[in-house]
Amino acid sequence: MSVTYHIFFLVDLGAGYHIVMERESHCDLGKICAIIESHIPDAILESSIGAELSFILPKEHAHRFEALFNDLEMKKEELGIANFGASITTMEEVFLKVNKLADSETEIQATQSSLSISQREQNKNKSRSMFRNYEGSVIPRLNEIANIKFNTGVSIFTKREMDLSQYGQTIVPYSISGNSVLALNLIKNLKIFLKLKNQELREVQGNVIKYIKESKEYRDFSLTAFSIEVEKNNTVFTILFNNEAYHSAATSLAVFDNVLFMLLSGPNASIKVSNKPQPLPHYGSNIVPTNGSQVVLCLAFGLAVVIGSFCLQTVTERATKAKHIQFVSGVYLLTYWLSALLWDLIYFFITCCFLLGVFMYCGMDAFVTDFHFLDTVMIFMLYGWSVVPLMYLGSLLFSSSTAAYIKLTLFNYFSTVFSIVIHIIMKFYDDDTTHFTRTLMNNVLMVLPSYNFAMSISKFFDDYEVKKLCAEQFQNIYVDCSDSFKKNNVYSFGERGIANFLISSAALGLIFLLLLFCLESTFWNLKNFVFHKIVFNVCKICMNDKKATDSIQVIKEYGDKDVIDERKRVQKLLPRLMAAPLLCNELTKIYYKCPVVKAVRNISLLVPKYECFGLLGLNGAGKTTIFKMLTGEEITTSGVVLIDGINITENIRKIRSRIGYCPQSDPMLSHMTGREVLIMYARLRGVPEPDIGMYVETFLCSMHMETHADKLVHTYSGGNKRKLNTAIALMGKSSVVFLDEPSTGMDPVARRQMWDTVTWICNSGKAIVISSHSMEECEAFCTRLAIMVKGKFKCLGSPRHLKNKFGNIYTLTAKINIDDNEDKLEEFKNFIETNFPGNIINQDHQGIIGYYIPSKGICWGKVFHIMEEAKTLFNLVDYFISQITLEQIFLTFANIDKVKK
Numbered sequence: 001m002s003v004t005y006h007i008f009f010l011v012d013l014g015a016g017y018h019i020v021m022e023r024e025s026h027c028d029l030g031k032i033c034a035i036i037e038s039h040i041p042d043a044i045l046e047s048s049i050g051a052e053l054s055f056i057l058p059k060e061h062a063h064r065f066e067a068l069f070n071d072l073e074m075k076k077e078e079l080g081i082a083n084f085g086a087s088i089t090t091m092e093e094v095f096l097k098v099n100k101l102a103d104s105e106t107e108i109q110a111t112q113s114s115l116s117i118s119q120r121e122q123n124k125n126k127s128r129s130m131f132r133n134y135e136g137s138v139i140p141r142l143n144e145i146a147n148i149k150f151n152t153g154v155s156i157f158t159k160r161e162m163d164l165s166q167y168g169q170t171i172v173p174y175s176i177s178g179n180s181v182l183a184l185n186l187i188k189n190l191k192i193f194l195k196l197k198n199q200e201l202r203e204v205q206g207n208v209i210k211y212i213k214e215s216k217e218y219r220d221f222s223l224t225a226f227s228i229e230v231e232k233n234n235t236v237f238t239i240l241f242n243n244e245a246y247h248s249a250a251t252s253l254a255v256f257d258n259v260l261f262m263l264l265s266g267p268n269a270s271i272k273v274s275n276k277p278q279p280l281p282h283y284g285s286n287i288v289p290t291n292g293s294q295v296v297l298c299l300a301f302g303l304a305v306v307i308g309s310f311c312l313q314t315v316t317e318r319a320t321k322a323k324h325i326q327f328v329s330g331v332y333l334l335t336y337w338l339s340a341l342l343w344d345l346i347y348f349f350i351t352c353c354f355l356l357g358v359f360m361y362c363g364m365d366a367f368v369t370d371f372h373f374l375d376t377v378m379i380f381m382l383y384g385w386s387v388v389p390l391m392y393l394g395s396l397l398f399s400s401s402t403a404a405y406i407k408l409t410l411f412n413y414f415s416t417v418f419s420i421v422i423h424i425i426m427k428f429y430d431d432d433t434t435h436f437t438r439t440l441m442n443n444v445l446m447v448l449p450s451y452n453f454a455m456s457i458s459k460f461f462d463d464y465e466v467k468k469l470c471a472e473q474f475q476n477i478y479v480d481c482s483d484s485f486k487k488n489n490v491y492s493f494g495e496r497g498i499a500n501f502l503i504s505s506a507a508l509g510l511i512f513l514l515l516l517f518c519l520e521s522t523f524w525n526l527k528n529f530v531f532h533k534i535v536f537n538v539c540k541i542c543m544n545d546k547k548a549t550d551s552i553q554v555i556k557e558y559g560d561k562d563v564i565d566e567r568k569r570v571q572k573l574l575p576r577l578m579a580a581p582l583l584c585n586e587l588t589k590i591y592y593k594c595p596v597v598k599a600v601r602n603i604s605l606l607v608p609k610y611e612c613f614g615l616l617g618l619n620g621a622g623k624t625t626i627f628k629m630l631t632g633e634e635i636t637t638s639g640v641v642l643i644d645g646i647n648i649t650e651n652i653r654k655i656r657s658r659i660g661y662c663p664q665s666d667p668m669l670s671h672m673t674g675r676e677v678l679i680m681y682a683r684l685r686g687v688p689e690p691d692i693g694m695y696v697e698t699f700l701c702s703m704h705m706e707t708h709a710d711k712l713v714h715t716y717s718g719g720n721k722r723k724l725n726t727a728i729a730l731m732g733k734s735s736v737v738f739l740d741e742p743s744t745g746m747d748p749v750a751r752r753q754m755w756d757t758v759t760w761i762c763n764s765g766k767a768i769v770i771s772s773h774s775m776e777e778c779e780a781f782c783t784r785l786a787i788m789v790k791g792k793f794k795c796l797g798s799p800r801h802l803k804n805k806f807g808n809i810y811t812l813t814a815k816i817n818i819d820d821n822e823d824k825l826e827e828f829k830n831f832i833e834t835n836f837p838g839n840i841i842n843q844d845h846q847g848i849i850g851y852y853i854p855s856k857g858i859c860w861g862k863v864f865h866i867m868e869e870a871k872t873l874f875n876l877v878d879y880f881i882s883q884i885t886l887e888q889i890f891l892t893f894a895n896i897d898k899v900k901k
């Protein structure tokens with residue numbers, strides 16, 4: 001740091017003039033001094049060396065200078081003066097004197113600022129006269145304020161004055177031991193100086209350091225402290241500074257300089273000290289990072305946020321089943337992931353272009369100038385290539401897109417930061433770590449795309465900066481500009497090359513993609529093997545669960561003749577019915593949770609072409625689970641599912657293109673319009689391009705969706721979403737269509753239109769399996785149906801068959817006034833028991849009794865006759881008799897199940 005002392009005089013404050021004379025051989029010094037003294041009594045003979053004679057004239061006598069100079073001019077020859085001149089006293093001269101004094105009598109140490117002034121006792125008088133000399137003549141003439149600047153040459157960095165008062169009022173403790181004139185004078189000036197600066201000077205007894213240590217007040221409010229020790233001839237002056245304040249050292253020293261200067265130049269003298277920081281190296285902008293690691297750290301979070309977002313779509317599509325529906329509609333695994341990758345890389349490329357703009361704006365030449373933007377784009381795109389498939393792999397772990405986004409963003413951010421930190425640590429302990437350790441760490445970390453990216457960007461930037469500095473003004477000063485740095489090829493494999501990181505990124509992208517395809521394609525088989533073969537059998541043994549999964553046992557327990565017949569039919573005709581659209585034999589699903597959930601148990605079913613099969617059941621009966629198994633969304637625990645003769649566990653990919661599926665939730669690609677969605681699925685289903693428009697229009701009309709066709713799907717009402725999903729499921733040339741509660745939320749008009757469409761599709765030769773809670777719906781278009789209770793078929797057959805089978809029942813509801821006689825209720829029950837053998841009581845509550853009465857052999861008239869008789873006998877309030885409805889059949893099974901519970 002260069003320092004200039006900017007010095008000036010204040011006339012009133014009395015620094016002086018030099019009058020310098022060149023004397024001749026006959027010069028009379030006495031006469032000269034007398035003339036000068038006659039005009040200026042305070043004049044001092046400064047020096048008389050050789051032919052030169054010098055006097056100091058105090059400034060306050062300036063008004064007498066004219067007379068003096070005239071006098072000297074006149075008597076020049078007489079006095080032996082060849083010529084003379086005057087000059088103002090410079091600050092340099094003052095400091096030379098101060099230093100001279102300090103050299104001989106003072107010792108100033110840099111850190112402790114210790115001044116030692118030697119005073120020889122025998123020279124005491126001489127010294128005193130010298131001091132008096134200075135005090136009396138020189139110092140009063142040097143009443144000046146010195147302004148000290150630390151010059152940096154650039155004015156944008158503002159100076160800061162090293163003034164104690166900038167810290168407010170502080171306490172300045174001092175201690176003094178011993179006695180000397182110098183010490184007393186210093187203290188006197190210190191008092192004057194601190195009073196001017198509004199600081200509090202406090203004398204403490206003993207060791208000032210001890211005081212500061214023990215007193216909180218001094219620790220908190222004291223910035224500088226002084227200790228003066230007089231030992232024989234030495235006066236040791238120690239300045240202590242509080243190193244918590246940034247500028248306290250310089251400020252403390254400035255206080256001491258001021259005091260010293262006052263001692264020499266009088267109480268009005270002062271020195272102003274201010275700093276002037278040197279500007280930062282100018283690399284085009286003051287805000288650019290200065291090394292590659294900083295660049296990476298600046299980029300880390302932004303990139304992590306962008307890259308984390310690549311998992312959003314994949315997780316959402318998987319969670320909402322949109323991905324499943326796309327696969328079901330015929331999308332190939334490869335097509336799905338490669339199109340996602342392509343789209344994400346385009347998006348990432350746009351981000352890179354934006355970043356290049358930022359680099360350009362910030363003046364980060366390393367990434368933009370001289371076609372370096374091409375290198376930058378290559379590094380970024382290789383990073384994208386390697387990290388995006390990793391995000392896809394990571395997304396498979398999550399079922400919520402928000403959780404996936406947050407966790408993967410954090411993973412990206414911290415893996416980049418840790419990569420850089422580890423790199424810096426390894427560089428720092430370069431000498432301590434063995435080559436093997438470094439290579440190992442490097443190779444291990446290279447499996448992280450963030451590490452490869454961080455290293456590539458960091459080394460690329462550093463390489464450019466070093467070359468640039470070496471080519472410019474900094475050559476050989478701040479950086480190593482040896483040939484190995486200057487001629488380094490950044491794309492080499494060496495220590496300063498990035499080739500290995502780029503190759504690693506390229507390879508990682510490929511590996512992650514292959515891993516993704518492997519996982520996605522073999523996951524089904526793997527899951528099937530693990531659960532179907534291992535877990536199921538192990539659990540069966542461990543839980544002694546044979547009874548629960550043994551079909552004979554289950555059927556004996558809850559079986560219905562039609563259900564048993566269907567099972568026999570499936571088993572008997574299995575080899576011949578291979579080509580049926582849907583065939584399942586002993587289909588079972590157990591969720592191995594705690595507790596274990598047996599969702600579907602031993603379902604055997606055959607759905608031929610042109611059949612619309614209805615699944616009825618209470619909530620949680622297992623309908624959706626059946627659909628999930630039949631569409632390959634869930635693996636089966638046991639049993640066989642054949643679609644068009646293809647076993648689902650063996651060839652799920654082939655099966656997917658043969659089914660249509662409308663899941664219970666709405667898997668929507670919400671950023672498209674309804675028409676666009678239908679066009680997309682029509683294409684996926686293989687509808688010829690020229691026919692697509694017409695084909696889509698037909699479905700839009702049949703689902704009554706024309707008015708909403710061109711609206712974005714996310715603006716659709718619940719009912720319209722169901723319509724769209726049903727249409728998607730019915731499209732194409734699939735063999736079997738699964739509709740899980742398609743009419744939920746549809747208005748009655750739309751529902752009837754949907755029934756028509758389903759019937760039309762069914763008549764075209766497809767098999768349809770539909771679940772519903774509406775008996776009316778099932779009666780309307782199901783050719784057969786089954787009622788499910790707790791994962792099992794309770795009854796199975798066409799609606800007419802079921803009605804006939806279970807409709808040979810009258811439902812009887814009677815109300816008795818039990819307030820009259822409580823025994824009457826029991827008597828009435830006995831009466832019904834006698835007259836309607838085989839009845840089942842289904843309700844008995846506050847005098848209201850309900851019965852199912854077998855209608856076989858009992859005609860309507862007889863029933864009414866008996867009931868009229870009962871009305872008189874038991875004083876019935878009222879009674880109703882009716883034939884059972886499909887809904888009542890359903891409720892019967894549900895209630896029987898509840899009763900059994």
Ligand SMILES: Nc1ncnc2c1ncn2[C@@H]1O[C@H](COP(=O)(O)OP(=O)(O)OP(=O)(O)O)[C@@H](O)[C@H]1O
Nearest residue numbers: 591593597599617618619620621622623624625626
């Ligand atoms: N992932 C799962 N883990 C554990 N149990 C499950 C799982 N999915 C479903 N179940 C259970 O399996 C049983 C059948 O559920 P499922 O969704 O198939 O019923 P559902 O007949 O479709 O009901 P709803 O009419 O309400 O749609 C329920 O007891 C349910 O709690």
